[in-house]
Amino acid sequence: MNTPDVPHISPETLEDYVLEKLPPAERAMVEHHVATCSSCRAALEEELHLAAGIRSSGRTALKRRLAESLAASGQQPAPWGRILSAAAVLIVIAGIGIVYRWFTPGDQAPQIAETMAPVQADKASREMPRPEEPEPSARFREKREAPEGSQLRISPAPTPAPVTAPALTGQTASTRESERAKDALMENKAAVDAAAESPDAASALSEHLSIWRTGQLTENTESDQYELFLKSDQLAAPHAAGAQMQKRQDLAGHIQTFPRAIVRVSPLVDLPLADAAGRTRAGAHGIPTQIIQSPDSLVFTLFTDLPFERDALRNARVRQSAPDSVVLLIGGRSISYNLSLPVAR
């Protein structure tokens, strides 16, 4: 149906629409108009097809030039090269494993466990009396992807870990079990270290250990929320002092077992809809985040277009602001997650 009293959309406006250069109001106007104007709708479809074909042509040409450049520089490896490379890597990994098992005495397991113990997260936690060293791998017992609403368990479990888990009980496990657990732990550590640098490795981890949360962003939060809380505690009115003190003690109990944070940022457009749909919400202050649980770290992948300095990401810290809330401190920002941690004992 045509609308003779309304002027048709100009070709320039259609071009701008296709190139996504129109402001939202004009964009909506175009969409409203083409819904009732068949000739404009046909013109828009034609414009869309032209643009798609031209863009496709540009991409194809660029890919062809790229392939030519790579071929000229001899970068395209022969299939045998790939196979031999993979075989070499496998041999090296197997060799390292054999040498490691052969030469490492079993009674060193507790030392390794100590090195893998969670990093004390902040000054406040360092000042706390150090509890019994927890079983490191017990914090990572939940290997499957946790559903929304479930809690990410990080603190040590009270019972000894099963032999199949990468747990080190030190005094109670047999030498063979310790070695096996040690290997698993070292593999995990290597994977996490790699995850800090390689998104590939992070993805491999994410297949087993990830959960999704929406973080709530707060700007201009240079200060430490825990320290702020302590200050507010000191300034609290006398009648609230008891409750504040209890809260403070509860909080102190949580802070002891914080892992380090590895933070990566992906643009919001790359949020994998198939994986995250319904689990996270991107809003004005909401940042969909994939949280990967690993042996001594939490790997946060933030899906946001906010610019973050690399140094800020590198120096990110994770704190607990309440028993069911974890805060990621990045530069001048803080991002809060609903992520319950059980009380450390």
Place this chain on the structure above:
Amino acid sequence: MKTPLLFMDDDARILDGIRTGDETALVKLYRTNRKSITAFLLRNNGTADDAEDMLQEALVILWERVRAGRHEYGARLSTFLFATVRNLWLRRLARKRRESPATHPPEDHPDETLSPLDQIIDDERTEAVRSALDALGEPCRTLLLLFYWEELSMEDIARRLGFANADTAKSKKYQCKKSLKDLLTNRSPGLEHA
């Protein structure tokens, strides 16, 4: 103030190269990311050829984003490429599943996705435009690429192609588009308005 190249890290240098149209920046990125991308694809039912294809696709997307000024991104380029490849690969796997009705009945498919038939028609139209664009000759081919793909302004296009001013470039663009539409109509009547 522009950062001196001496003090830029690798990613910044590569982004700067892409902004100035230096395609060797993509070659460098390809070299540094090929292994991790290939490993990922091999672990996820892909082949080495798929990895080549996906990585090139991701590099082209990066190129387009940077050239169009839409790449404001704090993470490393390797992270961006990996995330892009992962999404592209998931989409391709989903498409493959849609094209196998024996294993995935049609009712499983979301309504908003194109049916295989629509996809074929869409691909044919795109191919027809690509072919007509190649037949159009210069400077029309480059002009339309600069406008629709590189998304340059008419002023920049005029400067790049040596036209007197933006109005001249705009007039030339109008002629080129008309020629392209004529070519499409003559080659496959009705296709572009199907």
